[in-house]
């Protein structure tokens with residue numbers, strides 16, 4: 190069986206909020222945000238819902254893959270910030286794109302969510318239960334941000350990215366090298382709790398709260414480790430990889446990881462400058478951007494890796 194990504198799509202809300210606009214809400218500056226994170230602007234949903242963003246990204250990915258929605262048999266949506274809990278966002282996407290033959294469910298693994306969705310879809314394919322899957326990362330993080338907290342509200346953005354994954358029978362290739370890790374004992378460094386039944390005023394825990402320095406240290410230590418693990422499983426070396434697609438949390442984190450791995454920054458495409466950190470949407474939006482820019486050629490070797498709340502981290506190796 191050969192598993193490939195056959196189409197990508199994305200959708201960002203219309204409203205672009207730059208750092209200067211944020212600096213009118215909290216005590217910060219464009220200079221501070223750019224120098225610490227690389228972020229200049231982000232998109233913020235106003236009229237758009239997570240379902241709308243996900244459906245639009247999904248339709249674009251289907252068009253890119255050139256397959257009708259009826260051929261999709263599995264839809265996995267990764268989200269932690271959809272406006273709806275029930276029905277799950279994936280079922281609303283199924284309805285929105287008319288994928289009547291698909292099973293659909295959501296998962297939440299925070300910023301590693303797209304990695305987990307990919308691995309779950311590949312697992313279903315290897316079990317013979319899916320041939321064409323649609324995986325989506327969508328976030329409306331502005332729903333759960335405290336716009337008075339300069340430590341968090343400057344970082345995040347809203348958006349959706351989607352990919353169609355297809356399994357074709359034929360020459361048996363080695364399994365896709367994938368790794369996944371969690372450490373729940375360190376969950377307290379990035380939280381958003383008790384959203385139900387209380388107003389935000391009654392419940393300050395209902396906003397994203399973060400120990401930024403701890404997450405920074407975690408990311409620069411664990412991502413190079415996970416990349417090594419993936420390369421070993423793939424029997425490949427960092428030199429052979431064309432692109433490392435990493436979760437877009439902070440430009441300094443990615444630069445530090447590139448240095449650890451000993452590879453040039455050009456191999457690490459980035460989009461946090463215009464999109465901020467979109468949690469589980471950041472990797473699929475980046476993937477769609479470089480795909481549409483024509484940077485991905487058949488046979489190119491990619492390592493894709495994410496990290497985030499939970500704590501969770503992981504990745505996979507893929508030939509385009």
Ligand code: UT7
Nearest residue numbers: 216217218221225300339340343401402404405438439497
């Ligand atoms: O998807 C995973 C989600 N989270 C992350 O990826 C976060 C990873 N962490 C980071 O990206 C960085 O830790 C941050 C960008 C969040 C913060 O950068 P930092 O260099 O670690 O700054 P810091 O938290 O150590 O704060 C340094 C100073 C503090 O002032 P004092 O105590 O030195 O006087 C902060 O109060 O900067 C202050 N500060 C700000 N100043 C202006 C914190 N936020 C801001 C702000 N504007 N927005």
